[in-house]
Amino acid sequence: MSKGTRRISAWLLVVGALTLALAPLFLTTARAQPPAVVTADGNPLHVLPKACWPEHLLIGRDTAFAAIPCNSLDVFPVGVRRQVDCVLQRLERGGWPYRVYETYRSDRRQRWLYAQGRTRPGPRVTNVATAQTGNHYWSLGIDVIHGKKLWHHPRFFYWLGQHYEACGMVAGAFWKRFPDAPHGQFAAWESAAQRPAWAKRLQAEGKRDSLWLRLGVTR
Numbered sequence: 429m430s431k432g433t434r435r436i437s438a439w440l441l442v443v444g445a446l447t448l449a450l451a452p453l454f455l456t457t458a459r460a461q462p463p464a465v466v467t468a469d470g471n472p473l474h475v476l477p478k479a480c481w482p483e484h485l486l487i488g489r490d491t492a493f494a495a496i497p498c499n500s501l502d503v504f505p506v507g508v509r510r511q512v513d514c515v516l517q518r519l520e521r522g523g524w525p526y527r528v529y530e531t532y533r534s535d536r537r538q539r540w541l542y543a544q545g546r547t548r549p550g551p552r553v554t555n556v557a558t559a560q561t562g563n564h565y566w567s568l569g570i571d572v573i574h575g576k577k578l579w580h581h582p583r584f585f586y587w588l589g590q591h592y593e594a595c596g597m598v599a600g601a602f603w604k605r606f607p608d609a610p611h612g613q614f615a616a617w618e619s620a621a622q623r624p625a626w627a628k629r630l631q632a633e634g635k636r637d638s639l640w641l642r643l644g645v646t647r
């Protein structure tokens with residue numbers, strides 16, 4: 429072996445050893461994923477935008493996300509997603525520009541909304557302090573608004589309500605006491621007061637998956 433070949437072999441050995449030593453570093457970087465959103469039962473659900481993360485995953489600066497509504501359709505179990513797709517397809521066929529404003533809502537965001545007009549300036553937007561009895565928290569409700577006129581288009585909201593009902597959902601637009609025009613929800617129960625005992629129990633225990641199973645929305 430010539431002097432030159434020996435030098436090259438030595439270099440190759442060093443590079444090889446370094447590569448082996450550093451490989452795990454690169455491999456772990458490649459494998460590092462953003463944290464998956466988990467259900468209340470601790471099962472992985474989806475990788476979603478931060479605005480859609482349950483609050484136990486949000487820390488420090490992430491609390492700013494309480495101000496941003498989650499509008500991902502990926503939060504829905506399949507049975508609810510089917511109804512929602514039906515509504516959005518009907519809007520599209522009618523030529524309506526629309527915007528999905530909010531789907532899943534964390535308790536953190538509900539408390540942030542509740543604080544508006546109370547401990548934070550602005551008009552009051554809700555009388556409900558916790559999200560945990562509402563449909564949004566359980567990924568069973570959605571708010572849709574007009575694509576350009578936003579909350580200000582009565583004819584759009586009339587048709588939205590019609591489509592919600594045609595697709596098997598409850599339309600907030602037709603509520604007698606507190607109409608909620610953008611709101612549609614899975615037609616399990618109309619108000620918190622109508623929740624059956626089993627639903628109240630599962631919600632109190634935070635069992636999202638069990639609630640979905642019992643409602644038959646997971647297939």
Ligand SMILES: [Zn+2]
Nearest residue numbers: 569570571611
């Ligand atoms: Zn709503």
